[in-house]
């Protein structure tokens with residue numbers, strides 16, 4: 618059983634997309650998978666309902682708390698405990714806006730993936746996150762993955778340079794994920810990028826990047 622958190626303070630960095638794609642790989646391998654959706658927009662929930670329309674796809678469940686409970690740490694912990702008792706893998710999609718729930722997610726996580734894009738704004742969020750991790754009362758298995766990296770080599774270089782000084786506390790995954798339209802195609806069809814067919818926009822680069830992310834998280 619594993620609890621994997623996709624979290625970041627910054628919006629729009631790929632938390633939901635990478636949670637969906639990792640869940641799809643895992644479900645395809647036959648594991649019982651659930652996404653705990655703490656994104657206020659319910660992005661993963663919508664993706665799962667599109668996925669449910671295609672009986673050929675492996676089943677992924679999704680759970681959300683009511684809006685008024687989404688910042689409630691007790692409700693969060695109870696839900697994750699219930700899911701951890703029921704499923705092989707729990708993927709948590711959580712923003713850092715509500716720091717109490719974000720911290721609670723770190724406490725229950727086996728692994729934490731922080732997507733960031735090559736941008737000065739994203740780099741600005743790193744010191745605070747490093748502080749949270751440093752002050753946490755247990756060592757965390759946390760890594761940063763750089764997402765949507767295509768076409769901006771200078772910013773990517775600067776991002777890697779900026780992150781290098783946090784390498785002990787927030788190590789960077791060696792492989793980056795490009796900006797690829799296949800992620801959008803996958804989003805609208807309830808699929809992971811590896812599940813797309815040639816006619817609905819399969820891109821081997823995107824599929825390989827998700828495979829690398831998966832291997833980085835699960836190791837096999």
Ligand SMILES: Nc1ncnc2c1ncn2[C@@H]1O[C@H](COP(=O)(O)OP(=O)(O)OP(=O)(O)O)[C@@H](O)[C@H]1O
Pocket residue numbers: 627628629630631632633634635656660712764765794795796797798800801804
């Ligand atoms: N590697 C990628 N290539 C192309 N588009 C991407 C990629 N990763 C994410 N996206 C797109 O970027 C947008 C933001 O991604 P996503 O919703 O996963 O981010 P998020 O961190 O969950 O955002 P929020 O903080 O709003 O919940 C989406 O439109 C998604 O399709």
Ligand SMILES: [Mg+2]
Pocket residue numbers: 632633634656660710
């Ligand atoms: Mg999201």
